[in-house]
Amino acid sequence: MKEWIFTTDHKRVGILYLIGSMAAFAVAGIMALLIRAEQFNPGLGVASEPTQYNTWLYFHGAAMILGFLIPGLTGWAANYLIPLMIGAKDVAFPRLNALSVWLFWMGIVVALLTFVIPDPPDIMWTGYPPYSVKTAGNTAFYVFTVHLIGFSSILGAVNFITTIIYMRAPGMGWKQLNVFVWSLLTGLIIQLIFVPVLAAAVTLLLFDKYLGTHFFDASAGGDTLLYQNLFWFYSHPAVYVIFLPAMGLLFEIVSTMSKNRPFNYNALVAGMIGIVFISGEVWVHHLFTSGMPDWIRVAQMVTTLMISVPVGIMVMSLWGTIYKGSITYNTAMYYGASCFLLLLLGGLTGIPLAMAPLDLHIHGTSFVHAHFHFIMGIFAAFTVFGSVYFYFPKMTGKMCNETLGKLSFWLNFIGVNVTFWPLFYIGIAFGMPRRYYDYSRIPEATPYHHIATYGAIMVGLGITLMLVNWVYSAIKGPKAPENPWRSASLEWTHAVSPPPHGNFASPPTVSSDWTPYNYK
Amino acid sequence: MSAHATTGQHWDTSTAPLLVAVGCLLTVPLPFASYFQYHSLGMAVGFLGIGVPTLLAGISVWVKEGVNQKHDQFGYSQMALPIFITSEVLIFLGLFVSYWAVRLWAPLWPPAGSPHIGTTIPIIMTILLVTSSYTYHVAEGKLEEGDMGGFKSMLGLTMLLGFLFLGLSMFEYSHLIGEGFTPSSNIFGSAFYSITGFHAAHVLVGLCTFLAVLLPALNGKTNMDFVKCAGVYWHFVDIVWFFVVSQIYFW
Numbered sequence: 041m042k043e044w045i046f047t048t049d050h051k052r053v054g055i056l057y058l059i060g061s062m063a064a065f066a067v068a069g070i071m072a073l074l075i076r077a078e079q080f081n082p083g084l085g086v087a088s089e090p091t092q093y094n095t096w097l098y099f100h101g102a103a104m105i106l107g108f109l110i111p112g113l114t115g116w117a118a119n120y121l122i123p124l125m126i127g128a129k130d131v132a133f134p135r136l137n138a139l140s141v142w143l144f145w146m147g148i149v150v151a152l153l154t155f156v157i158p159d160p161p162d163i164m165w166t167g168y169p170p171y172s173v174k175t176a177g178n179t180a181f182y183v184f185t186v187h188l189i190g191f192s193s194i195l196g197a198v199n200f201i202t203t204i205i206y207m208r209a210p211g212m213g214w215k216q217l218n219v220f221v222w223s224l225l226t227g228l229i230i231q232l233i234f235v236p237v238l239a240a241a242v243t244l245l246l247f248d249k250y251l252g253t254h255f256f257d258a259s260a261g262g263d264t265l266l267y268q269n270l271f272w273f274y275s276h277p278a279v280y281v282i283f284l285p286a287m288g289l290l291f292e293i294v295s296t297m298s299k300n301r302p303f304n305y306n307a308l309v310a311g312m313i314g315i316v317f318i319s320g321e322v323w324v325h326h327l328f329t330s331g332m333p334d335w336i337r338v339a340q341m342v343t344t345l346m347i348s349v350p351v352g353i354m355v356m357s358l359w360g361t362i363y364k365g366s367i368t369y370n371t372a373m374y375y376g377a378s379c380f381l382l383l384l385l386g387g388l389t390g391i392p393l394a395m396a397p398l399d400l401h402i403h404g405t406s407f408v409h410a411h412f413h414f415i416m417g418i419f420a421a422f423t424v425f426g427s428v429y430f431y432f433p434k435m436t437g438k439m440c441n442e443t444l445g446k447l448s449f450w451l452n453f454i455g456v457n458v459t460f461w462p463l464f465y466i467g468i469a470f471g472m473p474r475r476y477y478d479y480s481r482i483p484e485a486t487p488y489h490h491i492a493t494y495g496a497i498m499v500g501l502g503i504t505l506m507l508v509n510w511v512y513s514a515i516k517g518p519k520a521p522e523n524p525w526r527s528a529s530l531e532w533t534h535a536v537s538p539p540p541h542g543n544f545a546s547p548p549t550v551s552s553d554w555t556p557y558n559y560k
Numbered sequence: 561m562s563a564h565a566t567t568g569q570h571w572d573t574s575t576a577p578l579l580v581a582v583g584c585l586l587t588v589p590l591p592f593a594s595y596f597q598y599h600s601l602g603m604a605v606g607f608l609g610i611g612v613p614t615l616l617a618g619i620s621v622w623v624k625e626g627v628n629q630k631h632d633q634f635g636y637s638q639m640a641l642p643i644f645i646t647s648e649v650l651i652f653l654g655l656f657v658s659y660w661a662v663r664l665w666a667p668l669w670p671p672a673g674s675p676h677i678g679t680t681i682p683i684i685m686t687i688l689l690v691t692s693s694y695t696y697h698v699a700e701g702k703l704e705e706g707d708m709g710g711f712k713s714m715l716g717l718t719m720l721l722g723f724l725f726l727g728l729s730m731f732e733y734s735h736l737i738g739e740g741f742t743p744s745s746n747i748f749g750s751a752f753y754s755i756t757g758f759h760a761a762h763v764l765v766g767l768c769t770f771l772a773v774l775l776p777a778l779n780g781k782t783n784m785d786f787v788k789c790a791g792v793y794w795h796f797v798d799i800v801w802f803f804v805v806s807q808i809y810f811w
Contacts, residue, residue, distance in 0.1 A: 046573035132636045135574050135622065142581030150589055159597070178597045184589035194647045202640040236647045240654030247754060250596040252744030255658060255754075261671055261747030266661050270654060541571045 048134035049541050053141045054119030055435065057111050058428070060145050062507070064107030065421075067152065069503060071100035076459075076496040079489050082480040091177070093477045094162035099154055101165030102182070104417065105278070106189045107151060111144050112424045113285040114193065114231065118200055118224050120431065124531035124539065125218045125556065127209025127548040132202040140196045147188035150181050157181070164475070166275075167242065169256035169267050173249045183246040190235045197228040197235075209530070210549040218529055218556045219295075219302050219309075223288025226312040230319055231281045238274035241267055265330055272323035279416050280319045284312055286420040287354055289427045293376040294361050296430075296527045297368045301557035303360025304353075311350035311357075318347050328396050329403045337396040344394040348387070355383055368525075371445030375426025378453050379419055386415025389464065407467025409474045410460040418456045425452075425506065432510070433524050437537045438517030444509040451502030458495030462488035529556035574625060579618030586611025623772045627781040637785040638792070645796050648762075652800055655758060656807060659751045671746040675739045681732050682809045685725050686801065689763075692721035693798045696791050703787060708780065715774055718794075722767045729760050752808060759804050762797045769793060 044052060074096050078086040087093040119137065123130055131137050154160040162177040172179050204225050208217075245267065247253040254260035256267045291302050302308055324332070324340040358380065367373065389411040392398045402408065432440040466472040466485045479485060523532045531539075534548045586607050594603040663669055699714035733753070743753040769790045776782065 043571045043573055045578060046575050048572045048574050048577070052571065130634075132634050132640060134572065135577055135625070138574065138577035139580055142578050143584065146581050146585040149585065178593060180593040180597050181589065184592070188584070188589070194644070197647070198640050198644045201643050202636050206636050206639060207634065232643065232647050233650055236651035237654040240651050240658070244655075244658060244754065247743070247750070250592075252742075253750035253754060254744070254747045255662065255750055261662060261666055262750070263662055263665065266658055269661075270658065 046138075048130075048138045050119045050123050050131045050134065050137060051435075051539060051543075053137050054116050054121075056141045057115030057119055057144065060141070060148055061108045061112040061116060064103045064148050064151070065112075066503075066507070068100045068103035068108060069500065071096045071103075073496055073500050075100060076493040078477065079479070080493045081486060081489070082483060083478045087477070090477045091162050094164070095154060095160045095177075097475055098161050098164055098182070099151065102185060103148075103151055105165060105282075106185065107148055109282045109416070109420050109424075110193060110231075110278070111189070113282060113289070113420065114196060114200075114224065114228060115141065115144060117220070117285060117289055117424070117427060118196070118228075120435065121220060121531060122200055122203060122224060123207070124434075124535055124543055125221055125529060126204065126207060126212060127530050127534070127544065127550070128203060128207040129542050129544070129547070131199050132207060133199050136195055136199055140192045140199065143188050143192035143195070147185050147192065150188060151185045153181060166271060167245060167267075168271075169245060169248065169264055172245060173256065179249050180246060183242045186242045187239060190239050193231055193235050197232040200224065200228050201232065209547065211552065211554075212550050213552070215305070215309075216550065216555050218288075219291035219305070220285065220288035222309050222312055223284040223286075223291075226316050227281045227284035227288075229316055230277045230284075234274040234277040234281075234320070237270055238278075241270035241274070244270075265327070268327055268330060269323070272326040273320070276323040276326060277319040279412075280315050282416055282420045284315065286423040287312075289423045289430075290358070290376055290379050291361065292529070293372050293423075293426050293430050294358060295557050296525050296529075296559075297370070297373040297376060298362045298365025299368075299526070299559040300361050300363075300365035301555065301559075303357045303363065305357075307353050308357040311353035314350035314353075315347065318343060318350070322347060325394060325396075325399065328399045341394060341396045345391070348391065348394075351387060355387070358383070370429075371440065371442055371449055372426045372430035372525075374446060374449045374453075375422045375429065378449075379422055379426070382414055382419040382422060386411060386419055390415060402467060402471075404474055405467035406463040406472045406474055410463040410467065413456075413460055418460075422452075428510065430525070432513065433520030434531060434535075434537045434539075436514045436517070437520055438513055439520045439524065440513040440517060441509050444505060444512075448502045448505035448509060451498050451505065455495045455498030455500075455502055458498060459492045460495070462491045462495075526559070527556075528558045528560070574621070576618050576622035576625065579614055579621065581618075583611055583615025583618050587615050619772065623776060626786060627776040627783045629783070635785065637789050641789045641792050645793070648796065652758070652803070655755050656803065659755060659807065662747050662751065666747070670748040673746060674748045675736065675741050677736070677752075677809060679809050681728055682805050685728050686805055688721050688725045688728070689798050689801050692718045692725070693795050695721065696794055700787060700791055703782065703784070708777070711782075712774065712777055715770060715777070719767055719770050719774070722763055722770070726760060726763055726767075729756065755804060755808060759797070759800055762800070766790070766794045766797050 044056070047053060047056075074086060075093070078084055078093055078096075087096065119131070119141075122128075157178060159177050161179060161182040162175060163172040163179060163182060167179065167182050172182070204217075204221060244253070244255045248256050248262075254262040256262050256264050258264050291308075295302050322340060322344045324336060325344045328337055328340075369377070389407070393402065393408060393411060429440055429445055432438070463472075466482075466488045470482050470485050472479065472482055472485045472488075479489075520537060522537060525532070527533070530548055530550075535543055588611075590607040591604040591611070594600050594607060695714050696718045699711050699718060702708075702710035702714055741749055743749050773782070773787055773790050
């Protein structure tokens with residue numbers, strides 16, 4: 041026990057990240073089920089009062105993004121995999137790494153206090169003023185959750201960027217890195233640059249609410265839209281902090297299971313670097329309806345659509361990777377393969393939202409809600425789940441139960457599609473607004489909400505089964521062979537499962553013709 | 561460093577990270593919310609009473625392990641600090657952009673009712689901070705020559721200049737608040753106190769870092785990486801001050 045809570049080892053820190061982020065995911069998932077229950081019929085009143093419903097929305101959004109997706113990808117996956125993939129003993133700053141994970145846990149604690157304190161935060165995960173300043177709710181806890189997890193992210197980014205630059209195994213060139221290493225490096229550069237701006241924005245929000253400043257108070261010379269601009273200046277790039285590492289994990293699964301190198305590696309990496317450059321110039325598409333000169337709308341429409349170029353390159357690489365591959369279909373690959381569809385669905389529905397003339401009409405409808413759930417929520421979550429199955433033998437030394445794994449996969453996969461297809465439709469057909477507590481003005485949407493709620497219940501069952509399977513297999517699973525997927529990457533070829541402190545018996549060196557994808 | 565009995569392998573541990581993280585939670589979010597959201601001074605003081613010692617204990621364990629080289633030192637601190645400073649630059653940029661946004665769209669600046677803010681104090685503060693950057697540079701030189709006594713006295717002088725800087729800042733604040741100019745007076749007050757206050761907080765962090773260099777140095781222990789990093793951070797805080805002065809006082 042002492043060797044766990046005081047650990048500075050990157051693998052154990054990684055597991056602590058996984059436990060914390062899955063806990064956040066589970067509670068935020070329950071919030072999602074409550075939200076779906078409330079929306080089952082108009083005016084059902086599952087929430088005792090509308091403010092309680094707002095609290096659910098707050099916790100679902102904040103915990104899913106700040107508590108699950110970002111720490112799951114840049115916390116668990118980065119910690120566990122980066123030093124192993126680049127052949128390092130540990131990260132550059134092991135104690136700083138342990139501080140990152142515990143700061144993240146403290147952020148989760150503050151977020152979970154939502155359920156026990158009077159006047160919990162009720163301001164979504166966006167915290168827009170003026171409501172967040174005027175509400176009786178505890179905006180301070182929202183701000184401090186962002187601060188704690190944000191500071192943890194910045195320290196993590198510093199740590200991993202240093203590790204990747206300076207601690208690669210002797211002989212490992214930039215073109216020999218795993219795709220995940222590249223995706224994480226680019227994602228963390230975005231994180232390093234943009235998280236501080238969010239921290240500044242919420243700090244000013246805190247001052248406005250509690251210390252009487254006027255930054256976002258238009259009646260005293262402030263600017264309400266300033267907050268929205270600062271917030272999305274971080275929060276749109278945050279999508280790429282999630283998307284890039286998710287894409288990297290997907291490539292690890294798909295190439296290994298197809299026994300094929302990532303197609304067009306150089307262009308793929310160039311696409312990731314391209315996203316770093318474009319990601320900071322697109323945030324205004326979140327504000328298309330907030331009032332601005334038309335020329336800004338047009339400019340931001342163009343930059344937003346430009347994002348689809350690097351993303352398109354990555355998707356082509358993905359398809360090229362399975363082309364003529366020898367594909368093994370196991371649970372990890374089920375998740376990997378489902379991501380092909382999720383990427384298309386989420387990506388293509390983003391295009392109309394990038395177009396200002398269309399977006400003015402569908403902004404804030406459940407079409408948007410379904411779009412970003414597919415591309416950011418479900419796609420990224422599925423890559424995390426798929427990689428937990430993929431790295432399960434590495435982390436525990438045991439094999440995960442495939443039958444339960446596939447069963448829970450089908451429940452999750454069918455469930456998310458059943459949930460979000462109707463939401464696409466009612467967003468367009470009836471203009472169903474996002475986030476509504478009661479939709480009695482739009483009774484014709486009711487049957488679609490029924491279907492969506494049934495889908496959510498399926499996902500709930502699937503996730504429960506998945507978590508049960510992980511715990512069961514970690515304890516009772518059969519012993520795993522050393523390299524069950526016949527991967528060529530260092531973490532499988534040079535380290536035992538689970539790896540000891542220091543990772544490798546002797547520090548690995550690689551030759552110039554080595555790549556992590558030289559399958560035999 | 562005890563070997564694990566059953567598996568024969570040991571796992572590095574440190575109590576410092578968990579102590580610092582719990583200390584942070586108890587020192588800032590909980591007392592702040594107790595006092596400002598729930599108006600309970602007693603609860604806030606209670607959290608601070610547990611939190612501050614926890615945080616200090618964590619930091620002192622951390623520094624102790626650092627100067628004794630107890631852990632794997634990969635020696636990349638001086639490469640990593642500029643990466644961290646990148647994010648610090650962005651947080652200041654976020655504040656300045658907010659300031660520019662409200663200022664450039666304001667019909668009248670400074671808004672009616674703002675007092676005239678003199679430039680004498682900021683000029684003295686600038687001289688103090690620039691001098692302290694120089695004295696720290698001299699201190700580093702002394703340490704490299706192996707002159708421990710010279711290092712300690714120059715470090716002490718640097719800290720004295722830093723404290724004088726903060727003292728002048730407090731003097732200016734109390735003077736302005738005495739004239740009725742507070743963060744809630746108008747948007748200029750909000751921006752003025754937020755930006756100068758945020759910079760002053762960085763000066764304070766820099767001084768605490770120096771204290772963490774000085775205390776082990778009194779026992780003759782130093783870590784060159786730590787000394788260099790503290791210096792780079794201090795120079796960064798110094799450079800930010802030029803932006804604060806030019807944007808707030810001289811524009």
